[in-house]
Amino acid sequence: MKLLKHLYYFLIYTNLLIAGAAIAQSAVTYLFFDVPFDYPIMMIEGAATLLLYNFSMMLSKPENPQKSVYKRTRWIFKHEWLLWLNSGIGGIVLVYAVSHIHLYSLFFLAGIGMMSVAYSIPMMPYKGKWVGFRQLPGTKIFHIALVWTLSSVCLPVCEMYLDGLAINIHLFQTLFVLKFIFLLICTLPFDIRDIQQDSYYHLKTIPNMIGANRAIILCYVLIIVHSAIVLLSAIQLEVQMGVLATNLLIAVVLKRVVFRNANRYHYAFLLDFALIAQFLVIYLFL
Structure with missing residues (x-):
């Protein structure tokens, strides 16, 4: 268990x-x-995401990392060589x-990469100063969701089309x-967890604007909406079952673990595992 x-x-x-x-x-x-997996595209997804998140870490490095109140920050910059090593491999x-x-x-x-970088780097004027997307009121999770959707859906579909495969437009839109x-669904709990930290940095996220309790309800509403769309969509039955099973799993984890232990900072990262679990569950159903 300790391991x-x-x-x-x-x-x-x-x-x-x-x-x-x-x-x-x-x-x-x-x-x-x-269709068969396109491994170069999947390698790009993993490597580019690793590099972008590492880059974000380096940009946010505090003046004295070992005095940070966050264990994650202290660990990362105590082992900074590891950050550079996996960045080199990722590159x-x-x-x-x-x-x-x-x-x-x-x-x-390249366009997706520019959008990703715009999350942290000041590239837009707002109230007399230049800011990144994360600093625009209420846009943080929508920007993250859009970048990930463009990356994990549109990029593979673009490559499929260029490979000469016929694309089902309705399936693509769905x-x-x-x-x-x-x-x-998988991003909002992080903003709920970070509501006090974001307030300190003057970031107006959805939970900051509507309150933590309403944001929690919104998570469950999104799960219901997502499940309803799955049920009404003309997709493979096995895929439907896999997605619905994952939604149920996420709802249970949110209710019994994440939202019950808001003070446990790292419990929210279980939602990152949910992104992997969705693939594994669908794959098992097929």
Whole structure:
């Protein structure tokens, strides 16, 4: 049990968990379309996500990391060499994978990358100063969900199209909506957890604007809406069952673990595991 706990924290602190989640979410797209996995695209998803999250960590490095109130910050910069090592490996993997995709997919990937960087780097004027998307009131989770949806749905579909595969537009539109809502479900609990921290940094997130209790209710409403769309969609029965089973699992984890232990900072990262679990559950049902 102690070994699993250490592994859990290691995957969180090194951003390997979120990179694995990105790979899993792109793999879900191939399951929806019932086509073989495109491994270069999946490698790009994992490596690019790892690099972006590592880059965000480096940008937010405090003046004295070891005095931070957050255990994660202290651990990361105590083992900063590991951050640079996995970034180097991620960079090599990214370069290799990018050389195996179409040029138009590369252009699309570059656009997603610019949107991702705009999350943290000041690129837009707001109230007389330049800010990133995360500082615009109420846009934080929508920006994250959109970037992940473009990356895990649109990029694979773009590459499929360029490979000459016929794309079912209705299925594509359905998956886009489902993925966007699913990512809101998995992102909102982080903002609920960070409501005090975001207030300190003057970030107006959805929980800050409507309150923690209403934000919790919103999570459950989104799960219901997501499940209803799945049931009404013309997708494979096995895929429907896998998605619904994952939604039920997430609802249980939110109610019994995440929202009951709001003071346990790392419990919210179970939602990153949910991104992987969705792929695994659908894969088992197929």
